[in-house]
Amino acid sequence: MLLGCIADDFTGASDLANTLARAGMATTQFVGVPPDASPDTCEAGVVALKTRSIPADEAVAQSLAALRWLRAQGCRQFLFKYCSTFDSTPAGNIGPVALALLDALNAPGAFVCPVFPATGRTLYMGHLFVGDRLLSESGMQRHPLTPMTDPDIRRWLGRQIEGEAGLVRHDAVRRGSAAIGEAWRDEVAAGRRLVVVDAITDDDLRAIGHAARGHALITGGSGIALGLPENFRAQGLLSGERLAFEPLLGPAAVLSGSCSSMSLRQVDDYRQDHPSLAVSPDALLSGTLTVETALAFARKHLADAPLIYSSADPDSVARAQAAHGRDRAAQAVEAFFGELAAQLIQAGVTRLAVGGGETSGAVVGALSLRQLAIGPEIDPGVPVLSACPALAGPQGIRLALKSGNFGTPDFYRKALRQMSHAAPHP
Ligand SMILES: Nc1ncnc2c1ncn2[C@@H]1O[C@H](COP(=O)(O)OP(=O)(O)O)[C@@H](O)[C@H]1O
């Protein structure tokens, strides 16, 4: 294994694995830190953790355990993947994890770059944009777990670490990798070890990737990985082999636990012509809706690919959080989706699309998945995945783990279609 990646959530991990696979690295997504060695054929390994919204010291400990495993697999470079909307709180976890990884690698500093132009995330003068809005006006300021109320990534990171974060401005990025490297070294020499770097286009990201060729650690969204495979290819280290994707027909279901604005549109779109069941923390915590009732509903409509969702507008989420507490409400919903997913697979579902990073983590955990193979891309940042849970038949299942904000409004139809059709890697 050449490139070892640590992702702070599950949709993020498959987003990154998708980028690396498309850029020509033989990539595997691992669920948690594997107990044994990786397959020899794996050139990039992405360890998916669920550390985005847990206490910072636990996130650090889990990330260091992933680093130890990746080092033992022979990796030469490491990438810490977080969200392209920099999902975190003033208490962490991006800053503390990045610094702990730097210390463990004895490395002087690392880029910080959440940019993902294909989904509208760009960074200028250290400020993060989603489309034509600042991050703090993009809807992310009302995220249920990590409300992003400040678009200045240096300032946000500054709350999570001691000292200041650095900045490589876009004028240096535009001048190419030598200028980026020079600006980065100046920042690190001044004691600013976490260096935010502006980027607006994929070409900017490729130049940053080239500038990072000798760095032990790189941090960012999946876009930061765009230029990295080329560094390995230039050294003749890539095999150029790709795993074939095997489509699979069979009963399908959609689970949406994301409350992002795009998820709400996707749920509305899919509900138009599919059976759907809404769940809420209230219903789950009072016992008026249970996994058994939801399963009975799904079984009844299994031929029509039913949708079960807790996705709700910000006011409903705020009311549920005020009534039950933020974490209790989230845990009730996540536990529900995890258990329901396991029951659905047992009931014969072979195609499952999940909306939301934490929600996906709960589902993948409940299915006890170990490894995910990367298939074709459905929409930017979301590939079809193949997995073999013990609960499923010999052909396994096809899965999509969709970040809340990713995908077009008709994402779920496309996802289920693509799982059952052969589509070549572009
Ligand atoms: N109706 C709801 N009320 C309160 N919290 C909810 C509701 N529906 C989902 N949640 C919680 O909100 C969080 C959404 O996060 P996530 O699944 O990561 O979505 P996203 O990808 O949009 O961030 C999850 O922890 C989920 O359990």
Ligand SMILES: O=C(O)[C@@H](O)C(=O)COP(=O)(O)O
């Ligand atoms: O970088 C991104 O935006 C995604 O890869 C990601 O991490 C998504 O997280 P969620 O929005 O919580 O699914």
